[in-house]
Amino acid sequence: MNADARREAAGPPSPAPEPFVRTVLGDIAPERLGRVDYHEHLFQTTPLLPGEELDDEDLSRGEAGLMRAAGIDAMVDATPWGLGRDPLAVARISHAAGVHVVATTGFHREAHYAGRSEVLELDEERMAAQCLADLLEGQLAVDALPGAGARERPPLGPAGAPVRAGLLKAGVDYWRISAFERRALAAVAAAHRITGAPVMVHLEHGSCAHEVLDALEADGAAPERVVLAHIDRSPDATLYAELAARGAYLGCDGAARLKEWPESALIDAIDGAREAGHGDRILLGGDVARRSRYLAYGGMPGIPYLTLRFVPRLERRVGEAGIRSFLVDNPRAFLRWPAPAAAG
Template sequence: MKTRFCRTVLGDVPISRMGLTYAHEHIVIDDCYVTAKHPEFLLNDAEKISTELTDFYELGGRTVVDTMPANSGRNVLLSARVSRSSKVNIIVPTGIHLEMYYPQNHWRYTLSEDRLTRLFIADIEEGIDRFDYSGPVVQRTEHRAGLIKLATGNEAFTPHQELIFRAVVNAHLETGAPILTHTNFGKQALEQALLFERLGAKLDHVVLSHVDRAKDVGYNRAVLETGVRLEYDSTFRWALKGEENHTLTLLEHLLPAFPDQITMGMDMAKNAYWKSYGGAPGLGYLIETLPTFLKSKGMEAYFENIFYKNPAHLYAFAPPTKG
């Protein structure tokens, strides 16, 4: 039987070596269309990134899942460099981000479902383009994608977004690569889960991000009942706002019923959140604070589920089922 593995930027790693894993991060965001408008998203200083990751490693962190897909700030060579220098495993994605990350004439709007499927599969099986599909030539590197991302906004899915769903699921089924999604404050999360179910995705290898921002326990429960995985990342955001920590409330109510389906991360897309950029709270926040909360509720055992068992299962490649 083949050893189950995740695919990191430096190669395949047995899931037994993933260790403590943050399930949704932004480690590298290079100069791109969106950073020209939002420079607070720029994360491309190799020394600062390596410093933050090294601090994470010293706290016990071993793997992070980066979430910038094709041509939206991805720089696979920089990702490989900071992974080597920090010793932290980095899983990088293929796929397509929200529309705001691309100009209106971008190739994402003209490629067919099959062409997008083949592009995602090439990133996973052959290697990511060193230019990230921003130029007239493609030079594939040795660094391969370990998951597929898509994103939806506040409104009902558009035909274009549904095409991306189909291409993502096609690539997922053909390669076994896991799927990660962006939701806007948890909106359309249930609709995402139901569409993945209709398309035949392996729901235990699908994770919907930011659903804790929806706040509502009943809504989160309904999404979990479909069988998908959820990723929560707003623990520090509620603390900064000085309001009820809705993420912790969700954990208290839902972890006992869904211990195998919840993962966590920091989603630090703004450089102001990074200690190495002079900001706060820094990547180590969850490691430093969550055990205290779990202990206060008699839920210490769930730390291993959130950061070890669940991401190891979720981000492992599943056996391909089509192609």
């Protein structure tokens, strides 16, 4: 296969010969991201959160605008396949609010697809093909069952190009990795091996962290390219240091969840990991994710809570340089795809 044919097989060429971040409006230099909230949702519907649907473009655009005004320049929309993604609306919001958005592909933990046997029976190959199509060709306007019939052409977003996902995601349950979830991890690893795209894994209450890294590593995805989302539901500096020593990013997105412990526990754990030399592995997000908690939908505390309330408290412990690494340098390194020539 000559170089042109190889490029064609790998999908549309990227305009950038350098490492890049794949956003919903196109590929950009990582340096352009600015301050990144690594985990939010503009759209999400799931049977696990009845009444908490994020499904109104005007209101989600309003929340994105509030986030932007609160000092965030870029976000990951962490909603994976089949849970109410709306890629064209996400791209329009990105454009209107002036926020870079990295969209997600992959599959959440099994419970989100309860009763959808046609989804839970998907094999690894079809799951991987869906991930690659979203990453390389673009997302469909509405998610269709992977591999069911001929795939339509993805529609064009406001930038005149298809809306491509820039990140892979899988999810696991509380101390359980079901057969479906294990296939999703394998599919995500397969798509990662081909593209080099970053990988997020949803952990339930911070459990299964080492086990998830073991599975991904066995399938050829290095921990250095993986963020363990919700690891701070187990606010434990010792655990953080172990996982960071393996190379994984620590997805700290539990601010404002006050039922289990005070935020000072999160600050202690983050600062403990930083003091142990792992400050370059920490990512910050809000994962607010519910309409009852979005300001624009009439709830609270809203996405801006992260930068307006939590970050200033954390900054008093870790300093400006610490916050800069958590919000700017670390997500920039994590979200980067390799230069196209290296993506194979």
